[in-house]
Every structure is written in C-alpha cells, then in structure tokens.
Amino acid sequence: MTVAIETRALDVFYGDFQAVYGINFHIEHGETIAIIGANGAGKSSFLKALSGMVAAKPEQIILDGQGVGGRPAYDMVKLGVALVPEGRRLFPSLTVEENLLMGARGRTVDRGWTLETVCELFPILKERRHQIAPTLSGGQQQMVAIGRALMSNPSVLLCDEVSLGLSPAAVKSVYLAIDEIKKRGTTIVLVEQDLNTALSAADRVYCFMEGRVSLEGRPSELSKTDIHKAYFGT
Amino acid sequence: MAMDLLNTILQGVLLGGLYALYAAGLSLIFGVMRLINLAHGDFIVLSAFVLLAMATGFGLSLPFALLIALPFVFAFGWGLQRILLNRTLGDDILLPLLVTFGLSIIIQNGLLLGFSADSRKLALGPIEAASVSLGDFTLGLIPLITFISAVLLIGGLSVLFYGTRLGRTLRATSDSAEIVQIVGVNPRHVFAVAMGLSFVVLTIAAFFMGVRSNFDPSLGPARLLYAFEAVVIGGLGSLWGTLAGGIVLGVAQAVGGRINPEWQILAGHLVFLAVILIRPRGLFPKQ
Numbered sequence: 001m002t003v004a005i006e007t008r009a010l011d012v013f014y015g016d017f018q019a020v021y022g023i024n025f026h027i028e029h030g031e032t033i034a035i036i037g038a039n040g041a042g043k044s045s046f047l048k049a050l051s052g053m054v055a056a057k058p059e060q061i062i063l064d065g066q067g068v069g070g071r072p073a074y075d076m077v078k079l080g081v082a083l084v085p086e087g088r089r090l091f092p093s094l095t096v097e098e099n100l101l102m103g104a105r106g107r108t109v110d111r112g113w114t115l116e117t118v119c120e121l122f123p124i125l126k127e128r129r130h131q132i133a134p135t136l137s138g139g140q141q142q143m144v145a146i147g148r149a150l151m152s153n154p155s156v157l158l159c160d161e162v163s164l165g166l167s168p169a170a171v172k173s174v175y176l177a178i179d180e181i182k183k184r185g186t187t188i189v190l191v192e193q194d195l196n197t198a199l200s201a202a203d204r205v206y207c208f209m210e211g212r213v214s215l216e217g218r219p220s221e222l223s224k225t226d227i228h229k230a231y232f233g234t
Numbered sequence: 235m236a237m238d239l240l241n242t243i244l245q246g247v248l249l250g251g252l253y254a255l256y257a258a259g260l261s262l263i264f265g266v267m268r269l270i271n272l273a274h275g276d277f278i279v280l281s282a283f284v285l286l287a288m289a290t291g292f293g294l295s296l297p298f299a300l301l302i303a304l305p306f307v308f309a310f311g312w313g314l315q316r317i318l319l320n321r322t323l324g325d326d327i328l329l330p331l332l333v334t335f336g337l338s339i340i341i342q343n344g345l346l347l348g349f350s351a352d353s354r355k356l357a358l359g360p361i362e363a364a365s366v367s368l369g370d371f372t373l374g375l376i377p378l379i380t381f382i383s384a385v386l387l388i389g390g391l392s393v394l395f396y397g398t399r400l401g402r403t404l405r406a407t408s409d410s411a412e413i414v415q416i417v418g419v420n421p422r423h424v425f426a427v428a429m430g431l432s433f434v435v436l437t438i439a440a441f442f443m444g445v446r447s448n449f450d451p452s453l454g455p456a457r458l459l460y461a462f463e464a465v466v467i468g469g470l471g472s473l474w475g476t477l478a479g480g481i482v483l484g485v486a487q488a489v490g491g492r493i494n495p496e497w498q499i500l501a502g503h504l505v506f507l508a509v510i511l512i513r514p515r516g517l518f519p520k521q
Contacts, residue, residue, distance in 0.1 A: 051416060077417060092409055106416075106417050
C-alpha cells in the first residue's frame with residue numbers, strides 16, 4: 001500500500017500558542033486510523049491542520065507525495081481531503097438536501113458518492129431532505145455532516161469527534177456507516193475520545209498527549225497499560 | 235377625507251418602493267457578510283452622477299445607459315470587495331465601518347470636485363409627468379414603475395437566493411464563512427459576488443432616485459439613513475422584509491407630510507423608533 005497523507009514534524013500554532021509539536025504521522029490508502037487522547041491533547045488542531053483550517057508549512061503535510069501544508073481548506077477539499085468538523089457545524093438555514101449539495105461544491109473526481117448513494121447509506125436523510133438542518137436529532141445531523149463531506153468524493157475523510165454528544169444507538173449507526181465507507185476504499189482518520197469505539201474501528205492508533213504523539217500501534221498489539229500511560233501520562 | 239387619506243397611503247406605498255430599492259443592496263451584503271457599508275448612500279449618488287455623465291457625455295438614453303452600466307458596476311463592486319473590503323473583515327467590526335465611512339467622505343468630496351454642489355436630475359422627458367388613473371386615484375407613472383421594479387427586483391433576488399446554486403452558496407456563506415471553506419468555497423469570492431450584486435441593485439435605485447427627484451453630492455448619508463431604517467424595520471437580512479420596511483417608512487412619511495409638511499421626515503424616523511422599541515428584531519426577522 002502507498003501512503004495517502006503524511007505529516008513531517010508538523011507544528012500547529014494559534015498566534016503565540018503552540019497546540020501541536022513536531023508530529024510525524026502517516027496513513028496508507030484505505031487505512032483507518034484513530035487518534036485518541038485527552039481533552040486539549042492537540043487532536044482537533046492536528047485534524048484542522050490536515051484539512052487546511054489552520055496554517056502549516058508546505059513541507060509539513062504531504063498528500064500523495066506533494067507538499068500541501070498551508071493550503072486553504074477550500075483547496076484541500078478539492079485535493080480530496082474532506083473534514084467532518086467537531087460539533088457537526090451544518091448550515092442551519094439550509095435544508096438537509098441543500099447541506100448535502102453544498103458538499104458537492106468541493107468535488108473534482110467521481111468516487112461514486114452522489115445524493116442518491118449518500119441517502120442509501122443514511123436512508124433517514126431521504127425522508128428528511130426538505131427539513132432544515134437544526135430540526136434533526138443529533139445523530140441525524142451527524143449523518144448529514146458525514147454525508148456532506150462524502151459529497152465531495154474524498155480520498156481521505158477526516159472525522160472529528162463524530163460520537164460526541166450522541167446516544168449509544170446513534171453512535172452505533174454512525175460507526176456502521178463509517179465501516180461501510182471504509183469498505184468502499186476511503187482512507188479515514190478518526191479523532192475520537194471514546195476509547196473502545198476508536199480501538200474497534202481503527203487499523204492503527206495514534207495517542208496524543210500535550211500536543212505530541214505518546215503512542216502508536218495496532219490496537220491488537222497495544223496493552224491496556226500502554227494506552228492508559230500514553231493517554232493519561234501516569 | 236377617507237379617500238384623501240387612502241390616496242396619501244397609496245403615494246406612501248409607492249415611495250416605499252424607492253426606499254426598498256435603497257435598502258435591498260444594503261440588506262444583501264449585511265445578510266451575507268455582516269458588513270455595514272456606510273458609503274452605500276454615497277455609492278447610490280455616485281451611480282446617479284455616472285448615469286448622468288453617460289447620458290450627457292455620450293448622448294445615451296437613460297434606460298440604455300443603465301443597462302450598459304450594470305455589468306460594469308457589478309465588476310466595480312466585485313473589485314472593491316476583493317481589493318479593499320475583504321481586508322477589513324475579521325473580528326474587529328470597527329474596521330469596515332471606518333473604511334466605508336472614509337469612502338463616503340472621499341466620494342462626497344470627489345463628486346463636489348467633479349460636478350460641483352449644483353442640484354441635478356436625470357431627465358426622462360414627458361413620461362415623468364405621465365400618470366395612470368386607478369378608480370378614484372391618480373398615480374404617477376414613474377412612482378408606479380419604481381414600485382413595480384422594487385417588487386420585481388426583490389422577487390428576482392429571492393429566486394436567486396432560494397432557487398439557484400449561487401443562492402445556496404450565498405446563504406451557506408451567511409450561515410458560516412468558516413465552514414463553507416471545508417466544502418470547497420472561498421468565502422472572499424462569495425463576498426465579492428454579493429458586493430457586485432449589491433452594486434447592481436444600488437445603481438437601479440440610483441436611476442429611480444435621479445428620475446424622481448433632484449440630487450447633489452451631499453445626499454448620500456440621507457439615502458443611507460432611509461435604507462438603514464427600511465432594513466431595520468423589515469428585519470435584518472430578510473429581503474421581503476426590506477420591501478415591507480420601505481413601505482412602512484414611505485407610508486409614515488407620506489401620512490406625516492399630509493398632517494404637516496414639516497413632519498414628513500420626522501414621522502418616518504418616529505415610526506422607525508417605535509418599531510425598534512416594540513419589535514427590535516424588525517417585522518420579519520430572519521430565522
């Protein structure tokens with residue numbers, strides 16, 4: 001397999017504040033990686049850098065062999081990197097269908113995701129397509145957020161805390177969909193606080209602590225003690 | 235007596251059409267990018283002078299001059315946003331206010347230099363005096379055309395906003411200029427398109443302003459005030475609300491003026507204050 005996206009000594013700054021320190025990371029095509037870690041460990045900042053929402057140096061983010069760090073988010077999605085942002089962040093005055101169609105603005109290649117195939121993945125959205133986004137339940141909104149990102153037909157899907165604030169049943173259906181997306185060959189990066197969900201969905205795991213990678217490996221190879229130590233530092 | 239009052243209200247409604255035209259462009263850019271363009275009224279006056287210059291300089295008929303000007307004013311608005319106003323948008327809401335206030339002063343003084351303080355008018359000929367009878371009422375043709383144009387223009391903008399891909403993008407950008415970026419949209423480009431549209435609308439408003447009444451370089455701030463009042467009465471960011479706001483303002487001025495000519499402008503401001511007190515979010519607030 002070949003590397004889809006890679007970071008080399010990636011730093012992320014917000015003004016003078018540094019959130020991420022020199023992260024080396026790679027994900028291969030078709031792989032699913034979970035990034036775990038406590039609050040404030042730098043997971044979301046890392047994902048924002050990958051998606052172009054915060055600045056990075058060109059050589060710090062490599063996509064299919066090209067340095068793309070610092071490209072704005074509207075370019076990154078056209079290069080095939082789509083983000084499902086934390087908190088879902090739908091367009092509140094737009095209907096479900098309009099939210100999904102907005103996702104298609106970033107589309108440059110066809111990987112089979114259309115309004116129809118997204119609604120096959122999440123049948124409830126077809127029924128709700130004319131409702132405005134805020135009238136949906138949290139789980140359904142999360143489906144729209146994932147669907148919106150898929151509409152750009154990404155090669156790499158970045159998911160920031162997709163289980164946050166959802167009922168266990170909703171988390172289950174969201175992760176069933178992520179399994180399905182994975183089966184279709186999409187490369188997936190999950191940022192997830194729910195350890196068990198993350199470990200069961202991922203091929204490999206990175207644990208972040210205080211803006212640095214504290215552990216990396218396959219879930220089957222990592223002991224609970226290792227993870228506990230990497231997660232909490234004790 | 236009752237017929238008289240009804241006639242006054244009708245004239246006020248037609249005047250409201252002009253105010254809605256002033257306001258629609260202001261409402262549009264506030265809705266999309268939360269930018270308050272303090273030079274909006276001065277751009278209306280500037281556009282009226284441009285139409286005047288095109289008509290007198292090249293001998294064009296005014297409606298034809300307007301048609302020719304529209305693509306150019308769209309490009310001008312687009313460029314103004316890309317080159318200048320996009321740089322002022324950010325966390326500090328004071329910056330765009332200061333910059334557009336500066337533009338307002340530059341335009342007023344530039345017009346004084348170029349055209350002097352003399353009062354001008356866009357002359358359309360005999361049509362200006364034409365009227366149509368509607369039962370017991372007589373309506374000026376130009377005020378009627380102004381009102382119909384306002385309804386058509388706001389209807390057209392509604393279709394654009396709710397029925398096209400561009401409109402969807404404008405609404406999504408209005409919801410979140412940050413999040414549209416992750417679906418592949420550069421919000422700065424969208425802002426520029428919105429400003430271009432605003433300039434098209436304000437130039438149409440300038441045409442009707444210049445045909446209906448005299449104008450001089452100092453009139454901009456008062457046009458801005460009427461536009462503001464119409465937008466706030468109607469509800470910020472709501473297009474049809476802007477038409478309603480314009481009508482409320484026009485009727486208030488007409489009725490006030492009928493009671494006492496000195497009260498015309500004051501009555502409009504008082505109704506504006508009353509709406510602010512009773513319904514601070516306007517008559518038709520955006521959800």
